[in-house]
Amino acid sequence: DTAVSQTPKYLVTQMGNDKSIKCEQNLGHDTMYWYKQDSKKFLKIMFSYNNKELIINETVPNRFSPKSPDKAHLNLHINSLELGDSAVYFCASSQEASGRSYEQYFGPGTRLTVT
Amino acid sequence: GQNIDQPTEMTATEGAIVQINCTYQTSGFNGLFWYQQHAGEAPTFLSYNVLDGLEEKGRFSSFLSRSKGYSYLLLKELQMKDSASYLCAVRESYNTDKLIFGTGTRLQVFP
Numbered sequence: 001d002t003a004v005s006q007t008p009k010y011l012v013t014q015m016g017n018d019k020s021i022k023c024e025q026n027l028g029h030d031t032m033y034w035y036k037q038d039s040k041k042f043l044k045i046m047f048s049y050n051n052k053e054l055i056i057n058e059t060v061p062n063r064f065s066p067k068s069p070d071k072a073h074l075n076l077h078i079n080s081l082e083l084g085d086s087a088v089y090f091c092a093s094s095q096e097a098s099g100r101s102y103e104q105y106f107g108p109g110t111r112l113t114v115t
Numbered sequence: 116g117q118n119i120d121q122p123t124e125m126t127a128t129e130g131a132i133v134q135i136n137c138t139y140q141t142s143g144f145n146g147l148f149w150y151q152q153h154a155g156e157a158p159t160f161l162s163y164n165v166l167d168g169l170e171e172k173g174r175f176s177s178f179l180s181r182s183k184g185y186s187y188l189l190l191k192e193l194q195m196k197d198s199a200s201y202l203c204a205v206r207e208s209y210n211t212d213k214l215i216f217g218t219g220t221r222l223q224v225f226p
Binding site for chain 2 (some may be wrong): 014043103
């Protein structure tokens, strides 16, 4: 069973288009995240939701809008795509528990290429 | 500010031991994680340190010194499958699960 899944795995699109990436986790976790990994493999947090509430919103262009319909899903919508948006986008989830490690479980990633 | 430094690349031989260092300067500290990421795949959790000292887990161990802002990941009995990037990440705040990642260390294991 896949713990954290993302669709699509690959996304090729033209500048100016609007696209969405979907993420689902079946781990029962309360917190979900979106990360961007650029061509230099640097992994940077974009957003985090806890029980459908936005708790982390890094300095990200407002063309990026996360939506969490329920705590098992966190989608990412991107408007007016630009060349610089090309990257791998990872979804992750974690469960906060007192006294335990807070490891995050990552999805397989969505490789976005903007042409 | 936030700064997490790791060597960019390392090489080692199968069967050997390798130590990957990580130094950090962050506005807060509530734990340090090591993740492994094979090319084209997702990062996977390896270890977590929140108190000073060594945590051992099979062939992998991780060490933390909070006063020095320093951690290392020790890989023993290296195997070819250990060729991957190793990411050091710091959890800054008790109130959020925000992780600040280093740029990662690409390890190549040769026969």
